[in-house]
Amino acid sequence: MxxxxxxxxxxxxxxxxxxxSLKIKERFHEVLQExxxxxxxxxxxxxxxxxCDYGPVMVVYPEGTFYKAVSxxxxxxxxxxxxxKGRPVARLMLQDDEDRTFSTKKEVPFYQKQVKVALxxxxxxxxxxxxEYIATGGYEALGTVLTTMNQQETIDLVKxxxxxxxxxxxxxxxxxxxxxxxxxxxxxxxxCNGDEGDPGAFMDRSLLEGDPHRILEGMxxxxxxxxxxxxxxxxxxxxxxxxxRIKLAITQAKEAGLMGDNIFGTKFCFDAExxxxxxxxxxxxxxxxxxxxEGSRGNPTPKPPYPSSQGxxxxxxxxxxxxxxxxxxxxxxxxxxxxxxxxxxxxxxxKVFALTGDIKNTGLVEVPMGITLRExxxxxxxxxxxxxxxxxVQLGGPSGGCLTAEHLDVPVDYESLKERGAMMGSGxxxxxxxxxxxxxxxxxxxxxxxxxxxxxxxxxxxxxKQMLDILERITxxxxxxxxxxxxxxxxxxxxxxxxxxxxxxxxxxxxSTIRYFREEYEAHIRDKSCATKVCLDLMHFDIDKEHCIGCxxxxxxxxxxxxxxxxxxxxxxxxxDCVKCGNCQDVCPVKAVSRIPGMHMxxxxxxxxxxxxxxxxxx
Amino acid sequence: MAPETSLNNQLYARLKxxxxxxxxxxxxxxxxxxxxxxxxxxxxxxxxxFIANEMDxxxxxxxxxxxxxxxxxxxxxxxxxxxxxxxxxxFVKGAPRLxxxxxxxxxxxxxxxxxxxxxxxxxVRCVGACSLAPVFVIGEDTFGRIENKDKIAEILARxx
Numbered sequence: 001m002x003x004x005x006x007x008x009x010x011x012x013x014x015x016x017x018x019x020x021s022l023k024i025k026e027r028f029h030e031v032l033q034e035x036x037x038x039x040x041x042x043x044x045x046x047x048x049x050x051x052c053d054y055g056p057v058m059v060v061y062p063e064g065t066f067y068k069a070v071s072x073x074x075x076x077x078x079x080x081x082x083x084x085k086g087r088p089v090a091r092l093m094l095q096d097d098e099d100r101t102f103s104t105k106k107e108v109p110f111y112q113k114q115v116k117v118a119l120x121x122x123x124x125x126x127x128x129x130x131x132e133y134i135a136t137g138g139y140e141a142l143g144t145v146l147t148t149m150n151q152q153e154t155i156d157l158v159k160x161x162x163x164x165x166x167x168x169x170x171x172x173x174x175x176x177x178x179x180x181x182x183x184x185x186x187x188x189x190x191x192c193n194g195d196e197g198d199p200g201a202f203m204d205r206s207l208l209e210g211d212p213h214r215i216l217e218g219m220x221x222x223x224x225x226x227x228x229x230x231x232x233x234x235x236x237x238x239x240x241x242x243x244x245r246i247k248l249a250i251t252q253a254k255e256a257g258l259m260g261d262n263i264f265g266t267k268f269c270f271d272a273e274x275x276x277x278x279x280x281x282x283x284x285x286x287x288x289x290x291x292x293x294e295g296s297r298g299n300p301t302p303k304p305p306y307p308s309s310q311g312x313x314x315x316x317x318x319x320x321x322x323x324x325x326x327x328x329x330x331x332x333x334x335x336x337x338x339x340x341x342x343x344x345x346x347x348x349x350x351k352v353f354a355l356t357g358d359i360k361n362t363g364l365v366e367v368p369m370g371i372t373l374r375e376x377x378x379x380x381x382x383x384x385x386x387x388x389x390x391x392x393v394q395l396g397g398p399s400g401g402c403l404t405a406e407h408l409d410v411p412v413d414y415e416s417l418k419e420r421g422a423m424m425g426s427g428x429x430x431x432x433x434x435x436x437x438x439x440x441x442x443x444x445x446x447x448x449x450x451x452x453x454x455x456x457x458x459x460x461x462x463x464x465k466q467m468l469d470i471l472e473r474i475t476x477x478x479x480x481x482x483x484x485x486x487x488x489x490x491x492x493x494x495x496x497x498x499x500x501x502x503x504x505x506x507x508x509x510x511x512s513t514i515r516y517f518r519e520e521y522e523a524h525i526r527d528k529s530c531a532t533k534v535c536l537d538l539m540h541f542d543i544d545k546e547h548c549i550g551c552x553x554x555x556x557x558x559x560x561x562x563x564x565x566x567x568x569x570x571x572x573x574x575x576x577d578c579v580k581c582g583n584c585q586d587v588c589p590v591k592a593v594s595r596i597p598g599m600h601m602x603x604x605x606x607x608x609x610x611x612x613x614x615x616x617x618x619x
Numbered sequence: 620m621a622p623e624t625s626l627n628n629q630l631y632a633r634l635k636x637x638x639x640x641x642x643x644x645x646x647x648x649x650x651x652x653x654x655x656x657x658x659x660x661x662x663x664x665x666x667x668x669f670i671a672n673e674m675d676x677x678x679x680x681x682x683x684x685x686x687x688x689x690x691x692x693x694x695x696x697x698x699x700x701x702x703x704x705x706x707x708x709x710f711v712k713g714a715p716r717l718x719x720x721x722x723x724x725x726x727x728x729x730x731x732x733x734x735x736x737x738x739x740x741x742x743v744r745c746v747g748a749c750s751l752a753p754v755f756v757i758g759e760d761t762f763g764r765i766e767n768k769d770k771i772a773e774i775l776a777r778x779x
Binding site: 014015017018019052053055196197198199200201202205206237238239240241273275276277278279280281292293294295296297298313354356357358362363394397428430432436441444445448452454 | 644645646647648649650652653680683684687688689690691705706707708709710711712743744745746747748749750751752754756759760761762763
């Protein structure tokens with residue numbers, strides 16, 4: 001690698017790639033070639049830099065200029081102005097609503113409250129270059145551990161750091177390691193759980209894509225601590241780039257002698273293999289994951305026996321999340337005390353979150369534990385889009401819960417979130433504005449869990465389906481008194497009786513929305529009205545005759561011809577036939593068609609009449 | 620039918636090689652099924668039985684695995700599988716509408732294949748591109764922030 005005067009870091013995380021960053025990279029190569037600058041400027045393809053919403057993003061070092069939303073047409077200007085004349089292109093820099101310009105990455109508000117530990121190299125190095133990882137201190141921790149520490153000292157250091165599992169449960173990492181260490185066996189295994197199934201989460205993906213060697217190093221330290229010589233990385237098939245990068249990293253590490261036999265001249269030998277998932281959410285559960293690696297259906301099995309005593313092929317096994325391993329090398333480099341100085345009493349260090357939903361700065365962030373939801377959503381996340389009001393935040397995916405505006409000052413740590421019915425989960429944070437119907441959101445998660453339930457134990461298989469049926473009844477206007485209580489009763493039973501984490505936590509979204517948005521459920525059931533106009537059976541379309549100009553566009557676009565009228569008398573929707581497709585609203589040139597909360601009287605009356613008829617037959 | 624048979628024979632020969640190569644791995648069934656699906660496009664019973672014979676394991680076990688995982692299909696699929704993300708972020712940002720638009724554009728429902736066998740539409744749970752929601756994926760390409768039918772038409776026209 002020759003020394004060049006400018007380092008151009010182009011984010012090639014999944015978000016920026018789909019926004020076109022690869023084309024921009026090509027264009028840079030072309031332009032630099034044309035201008036004979038190719039040997040002065042280093043173009044580096046990095047992993048995710050975080051602010052996916054600004055994509056494609058890039059940073060120019062040494063000064064650290066941050067450019068956002070760059071297009072191939074901008075490339076020539078950047079080269080001419082910035083690289084040749086030394087004048088950074090202001091129009092491609094980030095500007096806020098008050099017209100302030102943020103010229104360097106350090107100044108960008110999105111990064112202000114972030115502390116990068118697991119993500120330290122993500123977006124900073126070329127993930128396909130092992131040299132760059134080593135240049136940032138990579139594999140130094142492994143070397144130190146292997147040559148100066150024994151197994152117990154290695155585990156004790158993790159214990160002092162207070163590291164807890166980042167996959168969701170928050171189980172102290174050192175306890176898992178200690179248990180496997182203490183179980184004598186001829187073979188032991190380390191598994192890296194990269195089956196990131198929570199919808200709305202992409203932390204593990206970005207880490208595997210952006211800094212694969214870090215994960216391998218973390219795994220090898222764990223393997224040394226527990227006495228394992230083999231490891232598996234179980235990665236979702238939906239993440240082809242992550243699979244490719246981690247496989248490349250394994251090859252590179254083996255070639256350099258950092259993986260294989262007698263690593264760093266010690267007796268420690270280690271080999272890693274990648275196994276890909278095949279699309280089953282339940283495989284994120286450790287026993288299910290182990291069965292999947294063994295080539296079987298990914299059904300969970302009762303614990304005990306825990307994987308720490310009987311895991312992969314019946315041997316003691318640790319299963320840790322990608323992010324957990326991502327923290328490990330830095331803990332050994334900077335010390336347990338340094339790590340433990342961040343965070344709260346029980347939750348140490350930092351946590352990576354995937355911020356998504358109706359906020360301005362969607363993307364990947366890493367913040368110290370104990371930060372409040374308000375800071376996370378409004379400072380890091382930049383607040384709500386389109387001037388809408390914050391309504392709820394969903395944490396922890398299908399296992400987690402929804403919190404409301406009154407919880408914005410709750411610190412983000414394992415215990416505080418759990419107390420309030422949500423959970424840390426793997427780190428998906430979905431922020432919702434006031435246009436979202438919470439009953440519908442609960443139904444969405446329930447539908448997900450019903451679909452993903454493996455069917456082995458009946459509380460989860462049957463209980464969740466019953467809960468989904470009730471939610472469907474409620475959102476379609478057939479809800480009745482007692483439905484809320486029945487949902488709570490079922491939810492608690494499923495939680496208590498299910499075999500694995502999927503079923504035990506699946507009722508959380510429903511229970512937490514009932515807890516905090518009960519009035520919405522009641523309005524759906526009692527008033528047959530969805531205030532957000534999301535549930536189609538509990539809203540209707542109406543044409544405002546004052547505004548209607550009688551152009552007949554809506555009537556012509558209606559697929560069921562339920563709109564009639566003429567220029568003089570204006571147009572009317574026949575509610576009984578309306579299928580709520582929304583075409584009329586889309587085509588109306590004067591916006592005279594609007595969505596009204598609540599079931600239309602005519603529809604309600606007809607339903608009542610139909611009900612009487614069926615009840616009569618029942619008698 | 621002769622050419623097709625010889626084609627089939629070729630495919631089976633390739634599968635046989637893959638099995639021989641991967642047999643050394645410990646419990647490679649899922650990896651083998653994945654490659655088999657790449658070779659044949661789907662996993663009909665005959666292919667499952669072939670693998671069962673080659674690997675000397677019961678066909679019922681293979682059937683169990685194939686039906687458990689979403690990734691495996693026992694029905695022929697189109698040349699391209701169009702996976703619409705139905706993760707939470709996409710759901711919140713309008714995945715149901717995106718599905719409806721694609722469905723209207725291609726004239727097929729979820730899980731169906733176009734008559735010309737070009738596209739199969741299916742749903743996936745979160746592809747981890749939440750910041751681009753709502754998204755769909757074809758092969759390794761992710762398409763995000765799809766707001767209207769024109770954009771869908773423009774993207775799909777690139778696949779022939």
